[in-house]
Amino acid sequence: MGTLDSALSIIVGSLDADQGALSVTTNNLANANTPGYDRQIVEFSESDPIQQGNLSFGSGVTLEQAQTVRSNVLQLQLNQETQTSGQLDSFVSGMTQVESLFNETSGTGLQTPLSAFFSSLQQLSTNPSDSSLRVGVISAAQNLATAFNQSSSALTTQQSDLNQSVEQSVSQVNTLTSQVAQLDNQISGITQSGEDPSALIEQRDVALQNLSNTIGINVIAGENNNITVTTGNGSPLIVGDQSFALQTQTNTTTGMQDVYSQGQDITTQISSGQLGGQIQVRDQQIPSILNQLDTLASSIENSVNTQSEAGYDVNGNPGTALFTPPPAGVTGAAASMAVAISDPSLVAASSDGTSGSNGNANALAALANQNIVDGQTPSNYYSGTVFQIGNAVSNATAEQTAAQQVTQQIQNQIGALSGVSLDEEAANLTQYQQAYDASARVVTIISELMNEAINLGQD
Amino acid sequence: MSIRVDPSLSGELIAGINTNQQEVNTDLQQLSTGKSVNSLGDNPAAAAALVGNDAETAQVDQFQSNISSVQGLLQVGDSTMSSVVNLMTQAISLGIEGSNGTLSQSDRQSVASQMTGILQQMVGLANTTYQGNYIFAGTDTQTEPFTVDASAPDGVAYNGNTEVNSVQLSDGQSLPINVPGSQLFQNSSGDIFGALNQMITALQSNTGFDAANTALENAFNAINGQRVFYGNGGAELNTVTSFLSQEKIELSTQQTTLVGADMGEVTSNYSQAEVQQQALLAASGKILAEPTLFDYLPT
Numbered sequence: 001m002g003t004l005d006s007a008l009s010i011i012v013g014s015l016d017a018d019q020g021a022l023s024v025t026t027n028n029l030a031n032a033n034t035p036g037y038d039r040q041i042v043e044f045s046e047s048d049p050i051q052q053g054n055l056s057f058g059s060g061v062t063l064e065q066a067q068t069v070r071s072n073v074l075q076l077q078l079n080q081e082t083q084t085s086g087q088l089d090s091f092v093s094g095m096t097q098v099e100s101l102f103n104e105t106s107g108t109g110l111q112t113p114l115s116a117f118f119s120s121l122q123q124l125s126t127n128p129s130d131s132s133l134r135v136g137v138i139s140a141a142q143n144l145a146t147a148f149n150q151s152s153s154a155l156t157t158q159q160s161d162l163n164q165s166v167e168q169s170v171s172q173v174n175t176l177t178s179q180v181a182q183l184d185n186q187i188s189g190i191t192q193s194g195e196d197p198s199a200l201i202e203q204r205d206v207a208l209q210n211l212s213n214t215i216g217i218n219v220i221a222g223e224n225n226n227i228t229v230t231t232g233n234g235s236p237l238i239v240g241d242q243s244f245a246l247q248t249q250t251n252t253t254t255g256m257q258d259v260y261s262q263g264q265d266i267t268t269q270i271s272s273g274q275l276g277g278q279i280q281v282r283d284q285q286i287p288s289i290l291n292q293l294d295t296l297a298s299s300i301e302n303s304v305n306t307q308s309e310a311g312y313d314v315n316g317n318p319g320t321a322l323f324t325p326p327p328a329g330v331t332g333a334a335a336s337m338a339v340a341i342s343d344p345s346l347v348a349a350s351s352d353g354t355s356g357s358n359g360n361a362n363a364l365a366a367l368a369n370q371n372i373v374d375g376q377t378p379s380n381y382y383s384g385t386v387f388q389i390g391n392a393v394s395n396a397t398a399e400q401t402a403a404q405q406v407t408q409q410i411q412n413q414i415g416a417l418s419g420v421s422l423d424e425e426a427a428n429l430t431q432y433q434q435a436y437d438a439s440a441r442v443v444t445i446i447s448e449l450m451n452e453a454i455n456l457g458q459d
Numbered sequence: 460m461s462i463r464v465d466p467s468l469s470g471e472l473i474a475g476i477n478t479n480q481q482e483v484n485t486d487l488q489q490l491s492t493g494k495s496v497n498s499l500g501d502n503p504a505a506a507a508a509l510v511g512n513d514a515e516t517a518q519v520d521q522f523q524s525n526i527s528s529v530q531g532l533l534q535v536g537d538s539t540m541s542s543v544v545n546l547m548t549q550a551i552s553l554g555i556e557g558s559n560g561t562l563s564q565s566d567r568q569s570v571a572s573q574m575t576g577i578l579q580q581m582v583g584l585a586n587t588t589y590q591g592n593y594i595f596a597g598t599d600t601q602t603e604p605f606t607v608d609a610s611a612p613d614g615v616a617y618n619g620n621t622e623v624n625s626v627q628l629s630d631g632q633s634l635p636i637n638v639p640g641s642q643l644f645q646n647s648s649g650d651i652f653g654a655l656n657q658m659i660t661a662l663q664s665n666t667g668f669d670a671a672n673t674a675l676e677n678a679f680n681a682i683n684g685q686r687v688f689y690g691n692g693g694a695e696l697n698t699v700t701s702f703l704s705q706e707k708i709e710l711s712t713q714q715t716t717l718v719g720a721d722m723g724e725v726t727s728n729y730s731q732a733e734v735q736q737q738a739l740l741a742a743s744g745k746i747l748a749e750p751t752l753f754d755y756l757p758t
Contacts, residue, residue: 080617094501096498099498099499100498100501102499103480103498103499104499104506104509104513105494105496105497105498105499105501105506105509106492106497106512107513109510111510111513111514111517112513112517114514115513115514115517115518118517118518118521119517119518119520119521119524122521122522122524122525123521123524123525123528124517124626125525125624125626125627126524126525126528126529126626127528127590129591129592129600130590130591162659219705294521294591298553301729307518325701328602338559341750350598352598352620352622353598354597354598354600354601354620354622355599355600355601356592356596356597356598356600356601356624357622357624358598358624358625358626359598359624362625362626362627362633365627368514368625369519369630379510379511379514380511381509382510383508383510384506384507386503386505386507386510387497387499387503387507388497388503389503389508390498390500390501390502390503390504390507391503392500393498393499393500393503394500394501394502394503397500404474404657408470408471408474411465411470412465412471413465413472414465415465415466415467416462416463416464416465416472417463419465419466419467420466420583421463422466422751422752422753423466423751424466425750426751426756427753430756430758
């Protein structure tokens, strides 16, 4: 029934709705710079009309809800891309350090001492009985051995640094998963009680993104806004309200920390996130480069030793090994490379037993151009290693740039959908304020009408 | 309805500024090093090829150093050979003078003692050293190769060997750097010491001059045939030297092609990136200070 009372109750409802809308707008403004915040929009709806005979009277407005504008699909894409970026970031950072050890473009690397060693033998061939040239051969051999030792030990140090990073990443994963599980628990409680869990979902999104940056994950949405999170290979991280911590355990063969989930070694299956990049450099790239250094070192040592033993020293005695024999299994050859002789007269330059013969010095120098390392010359073999390192960095850097661009694009899309626009909020604010003003004005008018009605008939 | 755009521009602006800053840094690095490849990842193939280039360059440098070391040895050998030939010429004229039947016994005696002097000088030349090494001893360079020894067939014993050292001058090319002394001084087609001793004996006994003269002639011809080794060796060194210089230029050109920066291009890239950076910063300042609708609301 269209009474003044009903008009008053309609307008009070409108004032409530406008106030609610103003508070949503204010909250949007307050969180304009909060990471992960998704804007909310106000949904008004018309209250059910009151039917009276043939007449239908409106009963005002209701503030239905503050709807959070977000896209789960975009969030998932962002997580995916963050995993890729995390992996590439840690891979590139690890490989850049490896790369700097062999930077042939600035002459730091193995080629310089390698060339110097073979040159010293050539120089000896021009005057094989000269003791200063013999000393030159020994010191060039020592420099070569030192260069191999240092490269190898620098790689090993980087490997153990990465090993520490792996441990740190695993503990970060565990911190984040327990955080997500806790939020998940709260979210399902709030959802079940029919309230809006948006704020907590946003916090969970931020935590999930940090988790994605650290390790590759799959997120499966469940009931009551709950999620299940597994690693990329399917090992459980969060199921229900429970988080499952990853463990590390020392691998007895490599001495490195392996990553375990529920008693299972999943180290080789972690391919994305920072952890993935760290594991790839630690377990694949560095061991492969170390192996190539060992192969190069042991081949040079063996060939030089064999040729030395075929010649004679300056006193006509049969030649002895120039380098200490490398380990039989190649592994560790670069780290343990050392010169076996310190007496320059022992350098086996002679091929006929006389001190003036240079035949064996020539033969030793010629090893530089012989296929003594895995069917290649020492320089060619080493340039293959250089290419492999450069290529790994170059490919990963290109992918990194691409991933950064994709991430930026997704973030733009998320921003376009969920970001708070100050202009928009200003317009809304003005609109709600004016509606509120108008409603307040109506209250005054109804109050005047009421007064008139009360005083009706009085003088 | 219009498409909603991301209201926050700062993320994209910062990304743009970072990307451009990277370009500026890359250009600056190229300008300061003069190289377009400053780490292996910049161009893995060029970095790998550079390793080969460095190895070859080091070898060419070493070949050049080999040549300068060997040059001295061959020069000493060559000038010693000249002295040997001069001495032989003297010996031949003395021999002809001595075989002239009109000479008195005492004159012949004096020619014989001059001839003995020549023999001694000849042994001295045959024991020439260079940098402490006997150059006519084969490879047994620490032992005096020739000693006067009456029991030897030609009066001088050879203590060296018949080995030859070679030194590498370029890829696949090596040069023998000595001729064993026995081949020079005691050649089967003309033994210098034997011929000199034969003439001394002839002068002392006043017989057998013809045979002695012939022996001297043969020895002279033999040494003249052998001495070209040193001259030829020197000439070969000169040829190889210019070949190596050419190869060095090619290697250095190749290196520039591989990793050298095109300075003109880099400079222009750099100024472009600088201008872009200025523009980006100016635009960012303006965009971030841009008023919102709030600035226009009545207060």
